[in-house]
Amino acid sequence: MNLLEIKNLHADVGGKEILQGLDLTVKAGEVHAIMGPNGSGKSTLSYVLAGKPGYEVTQGSVRYEGKDLLELAPDERAAKGIFLAFQYPLEIPGVATMTFLRTALNAQKKRRGEAELSTPEFLRLVREKAGGLGIDQDMLKRAVNVGFSGGEKKRNEILQMALLEPKLCVLDETDSGLDIDALKIVAEGVNKLRSKERAIIVITHYQRLLNHIVPDIVHVMAKGKIVRSGGPELAQELEACGYAALETEAA
């Protein structure tokens, strides 16, 4: 069964049609990359999948695990296993990272009818996941993303993903603003999550990240649609020729 099936998706933002008939099918176990120029609608697609208010679907369908995804609230989607690593993670003053992580994990467990973790269980789990991402205790005590560097914010997104163990991960330009060392840490964190049950969609502007997270399928997005799909070699072709050639092709 397809984990995610998007058909002829049209979506408006601020009264403007951004997605213009997008099709995409993702199976569990696959890693997809979506590449495309700025403004092509990549973030819009990720927000539509996560259920951001104001992103209005006007046509088409999105099915997740065989069911209509669009009728679910954002928190319901998250509990069902959808995770969006934000291109620009938000700062939440006054909410400690630890509190945030715990509230999120327990809320999802509660909704799924699973037992909540005890404090020691939770602490052990966070320490284990955070260690691999180079996130120290001090960072976890601070307010969510407040005063974090760009790289720390992105690593914090991956930590959340590792803790919540989603089925469908959407990473929106997780590589932007990272130096090569940080990029490797993040890629390693993502690779650890690759599994038969899980699908990952990596949205990126550059081929660089895909050297570290090698995708099964690469899509090219332009003007709110997938205009080409292929294997990892497509990413290299784009790197060599740029998006301009594609856009003329799509037009």
Added chain:
Amino acid sequence: MNAEVRPIRTAAEQALAADYQSAKKRLPGGPAFARLREQALAAFVEGGLPHRRIEEWKYTDLRTLLREAAPLADPPDKATFARAKKFDPLPGVDVRRVTLINGSFVGELSDLVQPEAGLTILPLSRALAEGHALASRIGRLLPPYYDATLALNTAFVADGIVIGLAAGSKLARPIHVRHLFTGAAAAAAYARTLVVVGEGAIATVIESFEGPDGVAYQANTTAEMQLGDKAWLEYVRVQAEGDAAIHLATVLADIGAQAKLHTCSLTVGAAVSRQSVFLRCTGAGSETRLSGATLLRRKQHADTTLYVDHMTQGCSSREMFKSALDDESRGVFQGKIVVRPGAQKTDAKMMSAALLLGDAAEADNKPELEIYADDVVCGHGATAGALDENLLFYLRARGIPRKEAEALLIRAFIGEAMEAVPHEALREALLARAADWLAAREHAA
């Protein structure tokens, strides 16, 4: 005839004046205090209840809100003691407890035994009746303008608590003055707390106010605080009155040289409430920190009005008031900072922020600076707005349901106002009360 005298107009005003005439013989105090009462009543007869054309009461029209003067509350009957005993508004805080029910001191529910060295603590009724040395300090602090609620308190107050701390002494644990209202019928209760902190003495005093829902009682309370040089007072008040109550509070303080006054108020109760705070920095180099969190729902109305008077040089004051306003509630914040000529090197900053949770909620903010000195740093800021939808989405995208996500953000917003309370258990208890409010909101459909 004096043409300036405004005739008493409302039924409530007339009833209050009449009540005083029939009650005054029963009220405690010697001739000096009786004179204070008479003066206060005369001022009330002249000034009446404030209304919206009185600048300081612009948003809280007491003449309209206080349609009827409730009869003076009866002293509490013993049957209510057992219930009151179980009642702990701030669990987990080790305190010396004082209980006032319907404005009367209740010895059975108060712990005045074995006061630590330097502590004098006794019921206000006894202090007045016996002419105790501290009684002469009651009613000494006056606001810069006529204030009806304070005048009524001075006229009617029958009891309360008097706390004196000798120079250099330190309270071993906070004193918690619990104000409870009991009874099913509307009644008026007046109480007063006097806190005199001697030179270099250190104290934490908590006052809490509670009563039954659905009873339109009127609680009028005054706290007078006199801080000697280098004294340090932490003052915390929790207003959690019943949902039909009117709560009128006046807080007055004189702050000596290099003294520290830190206050934190949590307001969750009453249909209508007002706290008027009048502070005077009388000695050089003092430090004042005022903070407050107000959490309102339905048609609740809460007004915080501050007057901070920098009378002399080198004093700092910080005010931070936060309110979260749900449904159709209304939060009022008025803050005035006065820097007198010669009060050089004053450092004053005032901040108020309102979170509008309900579509029909309203926040009124009026900060004012009145500066007559040139070498000062003063500022104020006021904000009002809804919860950040982008932050809510971020939290929800992590699986946190909307109401819970809102609760996290509201808690973070108001938590800032309670962060500065140094007593850990007390701070936790305050946050727990705020959490109760949030939980109730989360579970309301």
